[in-house]
Structure formats: C-alpha cells, structure tokens
Amino acid sequence: MTDELVKIAIVTGANTGLGLATGRGLAEAGYTVILACRSEAKARSAMDEIRRMVPTASLDFIALDLIDRDSIRQFSATFSSRYDHLNLLVNNAGVMGPEYTITANGLELQFDANHIGHFYLTSLLIPMLDQEYETRVINVSSLAAKRDWADIHFDNLNFEGTYDDGQKVFGLNGMVAYSQSKLANVLFTLELKDRLASAGKHIKAVVVHPGVSATDLGRNMPLHLRLLAPVLAPLMGMSKPAQGAESALYGALASDVEAGDFIGPTGKGERSGPPGKVPLPVKASDHDLQKKLWALSEEKLGITFNV
Ligand SMILES: NC(=O)c1ccc[n+]([C@@H]2O[C@H](COP(=O)([O-])OP(=O)(O)OC[C@H]3O[C@@H](n4cnc5c(N)ncnc54)[C@H](OP(=O)(O)O)[C@@H]3O)[C@@H](O)[C@H]2O)c1
Secondary structure: OOOOOOOEEEEEOOOOHHHHHHHHHHHHOOOEEEEEEOOHHHHHHHHHHHHHHOOOOEEEEEEOOOOOHHHHHHHHHHHHHHOOOOOEEEEOOOOOOOOOOEOOOOOEHHHHHHHHHHHHHHHHHHHHHOOOOOEEEEEEOOHHHHOOOOOOOHHHOOOOOOOOOOOOEOOEOOHHHHHHHHHHHHHHHHHHHHHHHHOOOOEEEEEEOOOOEOOHHHHHOOHHHHHHHHHHHHHOOOEOHHHHOHHHHHHHHOOOOOOOOEEEEOOHHHOOOOEEEOOOOHHHHOHHHHHHHHHHHHHHHOOOOOO
16 A cells, blocks of 8 residues: 555664664554664664564665665665655664764765765655655754854865864764764755745655764763763663654654754753754854755765755
C-alpha cells in the first residue's frame, strides 16, 4: 500500500540515541519508519529493539552514509523505487567532536555529515515530499547553534589550523566547527521554509534541538570521561534519549507547529523539560546568511536545489 493513508517517515541515524527513540515514537504513532543508517547490522538490531516495544511496527532499512554522495543518491533511488510518497523526513544523524578530518568531498567532517549530506538528501527527496497534503522536514540542530561562537566561517570553512582552538567541551576539540554545522541546520531550515512558501508547497520545514541527552554522541570524548558518563549524566541533568527525542517528535507530530519553528525542551537553559517553541539563535534570522549558506551548499555539491 502506498497511498497517502500510509504515513511514511525517514529517520537518518536511527540505529542509536535520539534517532532510535524518534523512530520508535513514530512507529508508535503509526508511521512506517525507514531507518537510514550506514551500518545494516546496527540498523537491524535497532529494528529488533523497536519491535520489542512496538510489536506492530512497520520498519524498513535503506543504507545511507551522509558523507558519501553516491550513497545519498542510491538511498534516494532505492526509496523512490519502494515508495511513492514521503510524509516526514527527520534529518537527525550527526557527529560531534571527532579528530580533525577532511572527507573525500574536501569538507570538514562535521559540516559534511551534519549539514551538507542532509542538504543533499533533502534536495533529492523534495519530489516525494511534494504532496497535496502537509508533509514535514525536521532538521535536528543543537544548543551549540546558540553559542556566542556559533557562525559560518566562510573564510575558513574547514577550520584549517584552527580546529583545536576555542574552549574544549567534555574534552572534545572541534566544538566551534560543530557549532558551525548546527547553526547551518537552522539557517538551512529557515531558507528552505521561505523557498517552500514562495513555491506554494505543502512541505513544512521545522528545526528542533534535544537539549542535552545521554547518547552515543560523546563517543569521541576521552576514555575517562566516557567511563564516567553514566555517573555524570544524571548529575548534569542530561535527559534519557526518549526524552531528548521528544523535541523531534513534537516537531514531527504536533498540530500547532508552524514552518520555521524552533522546537526544544522548555526547562531551564533549554537542557531538558517538555518540548515547545524556543527562541531561534540570534544569527539564524539573518536572511543574507541563510542565502549565502544555501548558495555555498549548492556550490559544494555542484547542484541546484529546486523546491
Ligand atoms: N545528545 C545530545 O545531547 C544532543 C544535543 C544536541 C544535538 N544533538 C543532535 O542530535 C542528533 C542525534 O545525535 P545523538 O545524540 O543521538 O548521537 P548518537 O547516539 O551518536 O547518534 C548519531 C547517529 O548519527 C549517525 N551518523 C553519524 N555519521 C553518519 C554518517 N556519515 N552517515 C549516516 N549516519 C551517520 C550514527 O551512525 P553510527 O552509529 O553508524 O555511527 C548514529 O546513528 C545529532 O544531529 C546531534 O548533533 C544531540
């Protein structure tokens, strides 16, 4: 069955952490969920875990590596051969604080995986999202987009010679570059929202952040901090993945969500608490910056992103 009544969602990075919890929540809500992951083994194990909690879950796996352009094209082609529409695209996958890495695409890893890969994936899936009824794109950003140092470094996008500068967070380098990629998620959402509105599409672009949640995102932290994480997480007020995923689920499912909304936890410092509308990062409302990033993303991909 591929009519509009079958609600179909793609969640990138659905094999663990927030993506897994989001996939489970969408399965509970009756969506057929496509786990878009780079490891089939991890995705299959996540599918088993979801089915243990939601026995009726309708799940599928399609391979996706966001730093491999062929993989993104292949994902889109496979998805389009299996399904005839898409209700929800959750651009969730992400990497934080890796060793300085330039990908095969010539880009700093966090910018490539967290922003450019999702920008490309979204561009390819727009025709499947373009329906007479409302569909949504949910981009998962971070509080890191709100840091004073969050910016798009057009003059040194790859942080050559500066990657390890700036304050370390949880012993991680590259956090200014992480903030760049997460601000890019917000700028991309807002420019996409404007373009979709101009084109009269029924696709709603929404950006969310989970607050601070205990997931595998800290996998690049020094070993001693990773070992201490289970003890430190509750002391630091970190939420469980199921709570962190509430922002994405609210953005995806709530009827009062509007295009361009930023959804996050509404508790102290937006670290945890019930999801709701939260203020956008100050820089994100800069229309010139939104357009400049869009043009740069098209240029890096060698594409024109038509909505
Ligand atoms: N946890 C937090 O407190 C927090 C706070 C703010 C924002 N976020 C954002 O929330 C999102 C989910 O993070 P998480 O906390 O759930 O982290 P996580 O547990 O580490 O999960 C990250 C997911 O992204 C996938 N991924 C990484 N690189 C990829 C690539 N090149 N292609 C495809 N998939 C890739 C990982 O796959 P593998 O397992 O195969 O590596 C994994 O499934 C990220 O965008 C992150 O920036 C998290």
